[in-house]
Amino acid sequence: MTDAPSPVVDDPDTGGFWQAAQRDMLAIQWCEACDLPVHLPRPQCPRCASDGLAWREVDGTATVYSWAVVHHPVHRAFPVPYTVALVALAAHPTIRLVAHLDGAPPLREGQRMRFFTRSDAAGVLLPQWAPITDSAEGV
Numbered sequence: 777m778t779d780a781p782s783p784v785v786d787d788p789d790t791g792g793f794w795q796a797a798q799r800d801m802l803a804i805q806w807c808e809a810c811d812l813p814v815h816l817p818r819p820q821c822p823r824c825a826s827d828g829l830a831w832r833e834v835d836g837t838a839t840v841y842s843w844a845v846v847h848h849p850v851h852r853a854f855p856v857p858y859t860v861a862l863v864a865l866a867a868h869p870t871i872r873l874v875a876h877l878d879g880a881p882p883l884r885e886g887q888r889m890r891f892f893t894r895s896d897a898a899g900v901l902l903p904q905w906a907p908i909t910d911s912a913e914g915v
C-alpha cells in the first residue's frame with residue numbers, strides 16, 4: 777500500500793493549523809484587528825484587510841453540515857469506501873472544515889463530531905473527526 781502524502785507543517789500560510797495538530801489541538805486563523813475567524817487561511821483579513829492574523833486554539837466540537845461517501849478509488853493510499861464530510865465548528869458555525877472518515881459511518885445533518893489526531897506513516901499528527909455516539913446525545 778502506498779502511504780498518503782504528509783502535510784507540510786511549516787507552510788507560512790497554513791502552518792499554524794498543522795503545528796496545533798502536532799499538539800493534539802485544533803487551531804483557526806483569527807484577525808487580531810477585528811476579531812474575525814478567518815477560514816480558509818490567508819495573508820490578509822477579508823473584512824478589514826489587516827495582516828495581523830494569528831492562530832487561536834478552538835474547541836474541537838463540531839456538527840455535520842454535509843457529507844458524501846466515496847466508493848470510487850482515486851488513490852491507493854485512500855481505500856474505499858471513505859466519507860468526506862463538511863463539519864461546522866460548534867462555537868463558530870460559519871467555520872466549516874473538511875473531514876475524512878474511514879468507511880461509511882452512519883451520519884446525519886447536525887450529528888455532533890469530535891476532533892482528534894492520528895499519526896500518519898511519517899509520524900505527523902493529522903486532524904481527524906469522529907461522530908459522538910454517546911446515547912446522551914438524544915439522537
Ligand SMILES: [Zn+2]
Pocket residue numbers: 807808809810811812821822823824825826
Ligand atoms: Zn479583520
